[in-house]
Amino acid sequence: MNGHETDGGATVRERWVRAEGVELCVAELGDAGQPTVVLLHGYPDSKEVWSEVASRLAERFHVVLYDVRGHGRSTAPDPLRGGFTLEKLTGDFLAVADAVSPDRPVHLVGHDWGSVQGWEFTTVACTEGRIASFTSLSGPSLDHFGHWINARLRRPTPRRAAQLLGQTAKSWYVYLLHTPVLPELAWRGPLGARWPAILRRLEKVPADGYPTPTLGDDAAHGAWLYRDNVRARLRHPRPDAYAHAPVQLVTPVGDAFLSPSLYDDLDRWVPRLLRRTIDARHWVPRTRPDQLAEWIGEFVLAHEDGRPVAETVPDGPYADRFGGRLVLVTGAGSGIGRATAFAFAEAGARIVAADVDAEGAATTAELCRMIGAPEAWAEAVDVADEEAMEKFAERVASSYGVVDVLVNNAGIGVSGPFLDTSAADWRRVLDVNLWGVIHGCRLFGRQMAERGQGGHIVNTASAAAYAPSRALPAYSTSKAAVLMLSECLRAELAGQGIGVSAVCPGFVHTGITATALPHSPKGMGGTPITGVSAEEEQRRRKSAQRRYGQRNYPAERVADAVLRAVVRNQAVVPVTPEARGARLLARFAPRALRAIARVEPKL
Amino acid sequence: MTVTGSPEVLRGFRSVQRLAYECAEAVAAQLRPGVTEREAARMQREWLRGRGVRDWFHLPFAWFGDRTAFAGFRVPLQFFPTNRELAPGMPFILDLAPVHGGCTADVGYSGCLGPNPVHDRLMRDLRVHRELILREVRERRPLREIYEDVERLMVRQGYHNRHRAYPFGVIAHKVDRVPERRFSPHVFGFGTQSLKGLAKDALRGHREGWSPLWSPYRFSQHPPRPGLWAVEPHLGFRGTGAKFEELLVVTDSRNAQESAFWLDDDLPHVRRWAEAEADREQEKERAA
Structure with missing residues (x-):
C-alpha cells in the first residue's frame, strides 16, 4: 500500500484487489471508520473522473474508488470478449467491497456505465445486504431499459413512440461501438487525441488534468462493456430486477445521451426512490462536484443512521430540482x-x-x-x-x-x-x-x-x-x-x-x-x-x-x-x-x- | 344601550354561543383519520338537534386540509362539505351557526389532527387580531379601515387574508334575534329567517348609510354600528388556514369599555392563549 496527496489535501491510499482473472486498482480516501462510499466511473473514463467529488466527500466519509477491469491501472481480462459481462463486474465489486468494508454494507454511487453496473449490483440477489444505498447518475439499468423499450414497442402511443425515437437517436454511439476494430482504432488514434478538447467544447468540462493519458486504452477496452452486455440484456431483460436498496436518481436535464423519460417507469422497480434533477450535461462529476457531493452526503447520512433527510418533507412541484x-x-x-x-x-x-x-x-x-x-x-x-x-x-x-x-x-x-x-x-x-x-x-x-x-x-x-x-x-x-x-x-x-x-x-x-x-x-x-x-x-x-x-x-x-x-x-x-x-x-x-x-x- | 345590549338578551346569546362551542369541541374530539367533511358536518347538526336547535343562521360547515385555506375556491358552492377525508396532521375548521331560543350564535373552531407546527403558529398569531379589532372598534374607526388594518397585520405576519373568500369578502356580519317559527327552511345552507333579518338590516342600512356586512367595500365606510357582530378573521398560509369566530357586542355607550366588548371571554381559543401565556410565564420564572 502506498499513499500520496491529491490537490484537495486528502491522502490517497492505493491497493490492489484480486478478482476473477484481473487485478483491480483501488484508491481509498478519508477515515476508514466512517461510512464507506464507493464511486464507480463510466465510459470512457477511469476512476479519476471522480477526483473532485471524492476529495469533497473524504472529509466526512471513507471514500473508495476503483478502476473497472480494463480501465486505468486495473488489468484487462484475457480474452477481452466475454470478459466484461455484468456478472463478472458484479464479482469485481464484491471483491472490492469485501476488501474495503468487510462487515458493513457500502454506499454506491455510479456515473454512466458505473451507474449501469450499480443498477445491476442493486438488483441482483447475490449483493443483498452489501449495499446500503445507491446514487445513480446518467446510467439506466439495462434490464429496466429493455422493459422500457418493450413497453413502448407493444403500445406505441404518439408520445411513447416519440420517446423511443428520441432515445434511439441519442444512442448513435452505441451502434458505432458494436462495429469491430473501428472504435479501437479511433480511440487509440485521432479520437483519443481530440477527446479532451471535445469534452471541453461540447460538454463544458473544465480543463484540469482530466481525462487521464490512459484514455485510449480505457475506451478501447471499454467497448467490450457494450458488446458483452447491451444486446443480450436489452433483448432478454431480467423480469425480477427490483432494487433491494434505496436509490437516489440524479438526472441531468442537458444529457446528450440519455433522455429523462427513460426513468418514467422507475417507481415500479424501486420502492424507495428519491428523484433529483440537475441543470447540467452528461459529465456531472466534473461540472457540478459541489452539488453532487452535497446530495450524495445527505443521502448516505439519511440511510446510515436511518433518520429521514429532513423533518418536513419538501413536496413542492420542483423538489427534485x-x-x-x-x-x-x-x-x-x-x-x-x-x-x-x-x-x-x-x-x-x-x-x-x-x-x-x-x-x-x-x-x-x-x-x-x-x-x-x-x-x-x-x-x-x-x-x-x-x-x-x-x-x-x-x-x-x-x-x-x-x-x-x-x-x-x-x-x-x-x-x-x-x-x-x-x-x-x-x-x-x-x-x-x-x-x-x-x-x-x-x-x-x-x-x-x-x-x-x-x-x-x-x-x-x-x-x-x-x-x-x-x-x-x-x-x-x-x-x-x-x-x-x-x-x-x-x-x-x-x-x-x-x-x-x-x-x-x-x-x-x-x-x-x-x-x-x-x-x-x-x-x-x-x-x-x-x-x-x-x-x-x-x-x-x-x-x-x-x-x-x-x-x-x-x-x-x-x-x-x-x-x-x-x-x-x-x-x-x-x-x-x-x-x-x-x-x-x-x-x-x-x-x-x-x-x-x-x-x-x-x- | 340598545335592546340587543340588555343583560338578559346578552345572556341568551352567550348561552347559545357556549352551546355552539361545546358542540364544536365535542365533534372535534370525535374526529378520526378517514372521517369526511360531510360526516363532520352531520355530526355537528345531529349534536345540536339533540339539544333543541331547530333553526340555523347557516348549516354547519366543515373544512379539512388545504380547504381550511380555501385553496382554489372560486364559487360559493365550494364552501359546502365534501367527501374530503381527514388524515393525521391535517388542519380542520368547524363553522356552525345555530339559532336557539331566538338567539343566534356563529362560531368557528380551528384545530388539527395531531401535531402541526404551522397550524399552531397560525392559532397563536390570531390572538393579536382579536385585540386589534376590539381596540379599533372602541376607537370608532370606520369598519372598512379596520378591515384593512387587519389585512395589513395578516400580511405582516406572513399570511393571507382568507376571509376575503367569503361572500362579499366579509370579516364579520351582524346577527340578531330571530323569530322562532315551527317551519324554518333554509336556502343554500342559510336559514330563511336569519336571511330575512339580514335583508331587512341591509335595506335599512342602505337608507341610513351603513351595512350589516363588514366588508372591504365602500358600503362599509362607516363607524361600527351598535348590535351584535359575528367576527371571523381567517388566516391562511400555503395549505393551512385557521380562524376563530365569535360575537362582538357594540353599544352606543360613551364609555370606551362599554362601547364594545367580546360577548364571552371564556372560549376555547381564548383559553388556549391564556394557557400558552401561563406556560411561557412559568418557563420565564424557571429560567430566572
Whole structure:
C-alpha cells in the first residue's frame, strides 16, 4: 500500500484487489471508520473522473474508488470478449467491497456505465445486504431499459413512440461501438487525441488534468462493456430486477445521451426512490462536484443512521430540482419576494431571505423553515447601498456558500408625471430598482462564475418595462433598464452555464403600493406620488391599493412563474394576462401601446 | 344601550354561543383519520338537534386540509362539505351557526389532527387580531379601515387574508334575534329567517348609510354600528388556514369599555392563549 496527496489535501491510499482473472486498482480516501462510499466511473473514463467529488466527500466519509477491469491501472481480462459481462463486474465489486468494508454494507454511487453496473449490483440477489444505498447518475439499468423499450414497442402511443425515437437517436454511439476494430482504432488514434478538447467544447468540462493519458486504452477496452452486455440484456431483460436498496436518481436535464423519460417507469422497480434533477450535461462529476457531493452526503447520512433527510418533507412541484440548493431572495420581507422564498422553501431549498425590513425578513425565514426549507436565514440589507451589499455578499459566501439561485426582487414604486418627479425621487427609485439589481448581479454573479458550476439569476422587472405610461415614468425607466440588463447578462453568462431570467409580473396584489401607510414597517418608502399634496398622495395610494386588492392577482402565482423560469431557463417571463397582452402589443402593435400610454389614468 | 345590549338578551346569546362551542369541541374530539367533511358536518347538526336547535343562521360547515385555506375556491358552492377525508396532521375548521331560543350564535373552531407546527403558529398569531379589532372598534374607526388594518397585520405576519373568500369578502356580519317559527327552511345552507333579518338590516342600512356586512367595500365606510357582530378573521398560509369566530357586542355607550366588548371571554381559543401565556410565564420564572 502506498499513499500520496491529491490537490484537495486528502491522502490517497492505493491497493490492489484480486478478482476473477484481473487485478483491480483501488484508491481509498478519508477515515476508514466512517461510512464507506464507493464511486464507480463510466465510459470512457477511469476512476479519476471522480477526483473532485471524492476529495469533497473524504472529509466526512471513507471514500473508495476503483478502476473497472480494463480501465486505468486495473488489468484487462484475457480474452477481452466475454470478459466484461455484468456478472463478472458484479464479482469485481464484491471483491472490492469485501476488501474495503468487510462487515458493513457500502454506499454506491455510479456515473454512466458505473451507474449501469450499480443498477445491476442493486438488483441482483447475490449483493443483498452489501449495499446500503445507491446514487445513480446518467446510467439506466439495462434490464429496466429493455422493459422500457418493450413497453413502448407493444403500445406505441404518439408520445411513447416519440420517446423511443428520441432515445434511439441519442444512442448513435452505441451502434458505432458494436462495429469491430473501428472504435479501437479511433480511440487509440485521432479520437483519443481530440477527446479532451471535445469534452471541453461540447460538454463544458473544465480543463484540469482530466481525462487521464490512459484514455485510449480505457475506451478501447471499454467497448467490450457494450458488446458483452447491451444486446443480450436489452433483448432478454431480467423480469425480477427490483432494487433491494434505496436509490437516489440524479438526472441531468442537458444529457446528450440519455433522455429523462427513460426513468418514467422507475417507481415500479424501486420502492424507495428519491428523484433529483440537475441543470447540467452528461459529465456531472466534473461540472457540478459541489452539488453532487452535497446530495450524495445527505443521502448516505439519511440511510446510515436511518433518520429521514429532513423533518418536513419538501413536496413542492420542483423538489427534485431545488432540494438542498442555496437560494437568495432580496426584498423577501413581503409581497412577491416573500412568496418566492416560500415557493423555493417548499421545494426544499436553503433560503437566504434579505430585506431592508429586518422584521419582515425574519418572519419569512422562520416560516420558510416551517414549510420545508432545511435551513433559512434572515439578513437585513439595503440593496441600494454598495458597501453594505459588498459586505453582505462576502458574509453569504463565507457563512452559507455560493448562491445557486439569486432572485433580485427588491424594488420600490414611484408614481406621478415626469415633470413633477424630483431628482431625489429619481435617485431613490434608480438606486433601489436598478442599482440594487446591478449590485446583486455583480457580486453574486461573480461568485457563481468563479465557482464555475452554473447557477441562475432572476431579476424582477415589470410589465412597465415595455409598456410606457404617463403615470409611472421613473418606475418604468428603472424596470426597462433591469430588463435590458438581464438580457445582456444572459448573453454574457450563457457560456458559463448561468441562466438569467427577467420576470415581468404586472398588477399583483403586494405591498408595493401601500407600504408607506401609517402602520407600515419602518424603513420602507411606499410608492411616492409626485406633484400632489400629502393628503392627496395618501388617498391615491389607498385607492391604488384597493384596486390592486380587487384585481387580486396573488403573488404566489408570480413565485410559481419564477421557479418555472429557473427550471426552463426562460429569458423574459410576463406573468399576469395584462403583462402578456402588453408584451404582445409591444412587439406587434407598438402604436396601440403608445396610444394607451397617453390615456390619463383615473386616480 | 340598545335592546340587543340588555343583560338578559346578552345572556341568551352567550348561552347559545357556549352551546355552539361545546358542540364544536365535542365533534372535534370525535374526529378520526378517514372521517369526511360531510360526516363532520352531520355530526355537528345531529349534536345540536339533540339539544333543541331547530333553526340555523347557516348549516354547519366543515373544512379539512388545504380547504381550511380555501385553496382554489372560486364559487360559493365550494364552501359546502365534501367527501374530503381527514388524515393525521391535517388542519380542520368547524363553522356552525345555530339559532336557539331566538338567539343566534356563529362560531368557528380551528384545530388539527395531531401535531402541526404551522397550524399552531397560525392559532397563536390570531390572538393579536382579536385585540386589534376590539381596540379599533372602541376607537370608532370606520369598519372598512379596520378591515384593512387587519389585512395589513395578516400580511405582516406572513399570511393571507382568507376571509376575503367569503361572500362579499366579509370579516364579520351582524346577527340578531330571530323569530322562532315551527317551519324554518333554509336556502343554500342559510336559514330563511336569519336571511330575512339580514335583508331587512341591509335595506335599512342602505337608507341610513351603513351595512350589516363588514366588508372591504365602500358600503362599509362607516363607524361600527351598535348590535351584535359575528367576527371571523381567517388566516391562511400555503395549505393551512385557521380562524376563530365569535360575537362582538357594540353599544352606543360613551364609555370606551362599554362601547364594545367580546360577548364571552371564556372560549376555547381564548383559553388556549391564556394557557400558552401561563406556560411561557412559568418557563420565564424557571429560567430566572
